[in-house]
Structure formats: structure tokens, C-alpha cells
Amino acid sequence: MTAYSPLAQLASNSFTATPTSRQRSWMLAALRDRALILPETVNSRSLVLMRSREWIEPVPAEQGPHKFRLTFLGRFALLSVPKAHALLSAQSPADRHPGRLTFNASAMTLKPLISERLVVMLDRHGEQRAGREEHPYITNLGRRIVELPEADETEAGQYLTDAFAEAQIPVSVERDNDGNTRVVYRRDGVVAQFYREVWNPDGYTHSVRHPAWMHTKPWTALVTYGTDGAVEKNLLNHLGLPTESAQMATSFAAWLRDRDDDAFEA
Known part of the structure; x- marks a missing residue:
């Protein structure tokens, strides 16, 4: 795969297509899999289409026949420029805790990141409790989509x-x-x-x-x-x-x- 900046590619509109809601659900399911393997329920027509866009690729035969995994392009096809900026801001060296989103993302950007569990909102006590000021932190799922090192999320x-x-x-x-x-x-x-x-x-x-x-x-x-x-x-x-x-x-x-x-x- 050619090495290039995912943000530059997003900004230049190199992703000429975005996944449908159904394709997105399959791709997010693959993201949750440690090996990035797509569910076996994906129909053949969608597999052909996603392969043509280089969102998925076949896995080596020894890992199982007729299996596909999410690619670098597939992961970033799930993001917009603001979403990618928000997730990548978690590695800001200026922050005392790389992991907190420092990009001033709008509610429109944050809401889907939270609903898809790429970001979690935590208060100053490390919990999600109504009525308290919360700050956005990247989850391991979010780290995986932008290829940041995963972290120990255990309390x-x-x-x-x-x-x-x-x-x-x-x-x-x-x-x-x-x-x-x-x-x-x-x-x-x-x-x-x-x-x-x-x-x-x-x-x-x-x-x-x-x-x-x-x-x-x-x-x-x-x-x-x-x-x-x-x-x-x-x-x-x-x-x-x-x-x-x-x-x-x-x-x-x-x-x-x-x-x-x-x-x-x-």
C-alpha cells in the first residue's frame, strides 16, 4: 500500500465514495475484530464493491478461506476530515494525557464518534455521569481506526x-x-x-x-x-x-x- 497522509487524502477528496449504512456496519464490525476480519454475512455483491474501492482485502488462505479484512483505506473511509482530525488530536504532545481529544470538534462531529464508540466522554472522576462536565477521550476502537497504539482501558x-x-x-x-x-x-x-x-x-x-x-x-x-x-x-x-x-x-x-x-x- 502506498504511504501517504490519511488526512491529506481525506482533504483532497480522494475517497470519492463513502460506505452505505449497511457497509459501514460491516466495516465497524471488522474494526471491532482484533484481526479486522469482516463478518461472514456480507453478501458477495458488497464484497466485490468494497474490494474494488480497496476498503477490504482477502486474508491469506491459511487464516481461512473466503475471508476479508479491513484495509488502511477502509478504516479511513469511515471518517470525515473533522472526525479524523478529532481522533488524531488525541496524540497531541502538548496535552498531559495523550488520549484526550484536543481538537475543538463540533457536536455534529462528536456525536457519531461517541455513538460508534470511537470516543468516550468521561468526567474528572473517570466516569460517565449525567450533569457533570465531561471531556472526550479516544477509545481503543478509535485508536485502531487511525492506527494509534492501543492502551489499557481497564479501570x-x-x-x-x-x-x-x-x-x-x-x-x-x-x-x-x-x-x-x-x-x-x-x-x-x-x-x-x-x-x-x-x-x-x-x-x-x-x-x-x-x-x-x-x-x-x-x-x-x-x-x-x-x-x-x-x-x-x-x-x-x-x-x-x-x-x-x-x-x-x-x-x-x-x-x-x-x-x-x-x-x-x-
Whole structure:
């Protein structure tokens, strides 16, 4: 395939045709498939037409007979210039979190991107809740359509609650009056709160709801016990959330057993 700028091609109207609504649904289904394989229900006439426009191509025979996958041209045929600009703005180096759309897209542009799950709207606490200011972030489906690296969309707190479950330590996710979320342990006079600071356009919040890819700060453990006992510790960062969460669960289990603050020293 010739190397060229997809935005330049869109802007020059090189896509002389756009997919019909039915073709679009098939192509979006292919986009959701890790191998970009079209559904087998596509009729032969549509296959011929989409092949002639280079939106799809046959896969190697060893991957299965009569199968087709979405091409580079096919992915960008699903976009308009404003939509492509919006999605590609997620890689802006000027933003503290590459992944947030910095292109000032109109509602007309954003609405279909959201409905097709190429973009998700999240508030400053990493959630979708009515009545709160939200910001647009590219999803992995959106990343895939413009060939940006995919990211871990798992909620940060899921890794930690799973790690605590593995260690048989009962915890729950709690929200304070400001909307900050934490993984919390409450038992036998011990209250332990676990959270990560995460940057939003409105500043830092304490959160376990944001997707993993948005987290650049380490886990913090704030443990209170007895009448005035307290310990606040951070563990190592940049090891990946699954590893960092497993380490936090192991450290807290050791602290519960020995009441030794050095348990949190990685």
C-alpha cells in the first residue's frame, strides 16, 4: 500500500465514495475484530464493491478461506476530515494525557464518534455521569481506526480489587463527597484507603475509576488504626498496574500480619 497522509487524502477528496449504512456496519464490525476480519454475512455483491474501492482485502488462505479484512483505506473511509482530525488530536504532545481529544470538534462531529464508540466522554472522576462536565477521550476502537497504539482501558481499581481478592482481603470501592474514589478496607479498627492521583483538565483527583492508561502516579496507601496510628506510603511506579496492584496487596497483607510500616517498602 502506498504511504501517504490519511488526512491529506481525506482533504483532497480522494475517497470519492463513502460506505452505505449497511457497509459501514460491516466495516465497524471488522474494526471491532482484533484481526479486522469482516463478518461472514456480507453478501458477495458488497464484497466485490468494497474490494474494488480497496476498503477490504482477502486474508491469506491459511487464516481461512473466503475471508476479508479491513484495509488502511477502509478504516479511513469511515471518517470525515473533522472526525479524523478529532481522533488524531488525541496524540497531541502538548496535552498531559495523550488520549484526550484536543481538537475543538463540533457536536455534529462528536456525536457519531461517541455513538460508534470511537470516543468516550468521561468526567474528572473517570466516569460517565449525567450533569457533570465531561471531556472526550479516544477509545481503543478509535485508536485502531487511525492506527494509534492501543492502551489499557481497564479501570485502575479493578486491578487492585482483584489483587486483594487473590489475597483474601475484603475491600470495596468508596466515593467521598467530592466524587473521589478509593479502594477501602474497613475491619478490626483498621481503615485503609488506596488510590492514585490522576490528572484531569480540571486538576488532580484521587481515583480508581479512570482507565489504567491515564494513570502516571503510584498507588498510595493511607492506613489509620487505633486512636492515633497512621501510615501513608507510596509504592514503586512505572511497573504496570497489574504488577503495582499485586505489590500493594502483598504489602498490605504483610502490614496486617506484622503491623510493620516497612512492609510498604518495595
